[in-house]
Amino acid sequence: MATLRFDRHRRLRQTANLRAMVRETHLHVDDLIYPIFVVEEKGVKREVPSMPGIYQFSLDRLNEEMDEVVQLGIKSVIVFGVPAEKDEVGSQAYCEHGIVQQAIRQIKANYPDIIVIADTCLCEYTSHGHCGVIENEQVLNDPSLELLVKTAVSQAQAGADIIAPSNMMDGFVAAIRQGLDEAGFTHVPIMSYAIKYASAFYGPFRDAADSTPQFGDRKTYQMDPANRLEAFREAESDVREGADFLMVKPSLAYLDIIRDMKNHFHLPLVAYNVSGEYSMVKAAAQNGWINEKEIVMEMLTGMKRAGADLIITYFAKDVARWLNE
Ligand code: PBG
16 A cells, blocks of 8 residues: 555644644733722622623722622732713713722732723713713714813822723724823823724623613624724824724634734734623533633634634633643
């Protein structure tokens, strides 16, 4: 018989140690950013119905969660405020004593080494649930920028280490950079939700943050899921305007975009493993249909392999625990 010639890929897969030796991608606890929802009221630790294991906390119970985060070795959280009072212009977003400003102060006072990222948006704070100022049912771009700048500056004043604008108004990075600089916060980085698609995967988050738009949708400001070139245009603008990090959101259905951004831009790249991605896995796991741990590790490893340097994920505490096992 003539010699059959072929490659033996299986040589490097024979044992666990050999596989570990040639493994190309590693998840690390330093990659993880954990989202935290804070509410006004007292004594609250309320599970989000569509996100098992994720809670809204009032300030008096926030340290319970933060103690756990710190103990697990997680170094960074992203904070979302859910105010008791909402109005047309989202005043609570930029109020000195707003819920998110208070939460940031409290976390920085008690856990000075934790990196506190502030989500800078208006939708949790506006009565209509849109991310900007409304006139005739339209979201106005430039007037919204002024409010976003006020929000970012108030968050920096409260001690936020990183400002993460997620509102998708044009020029938000330029406006916020200028506003921060003028207020003396030249040292505060901007983590731009540069590439944020108008996605159905945000559904459960809107339960957690009480931020469902009361009319219409976000398609005039968030991106069309069908578009790739537009992601380059968005990222180019944000890099030019002074972003320090770029984010792609959601993650699972957009791994190609993560890879594209990694290949073309040189800023740290963040993937947001969003609420719907979390809830799908949780629901299937609760039914016993999938192995939660293996699925989550595979998903997040896939995001890193696609090019993400950092991952914002509701699974952060679980992953930290699994990595420590
Ligand atoms: C605020 C914001 C949203 C998310 C993060 N920041 C919601 C939205 O745009 O509707 C979604 C996060 C998630 O789904 O986990 N604009």
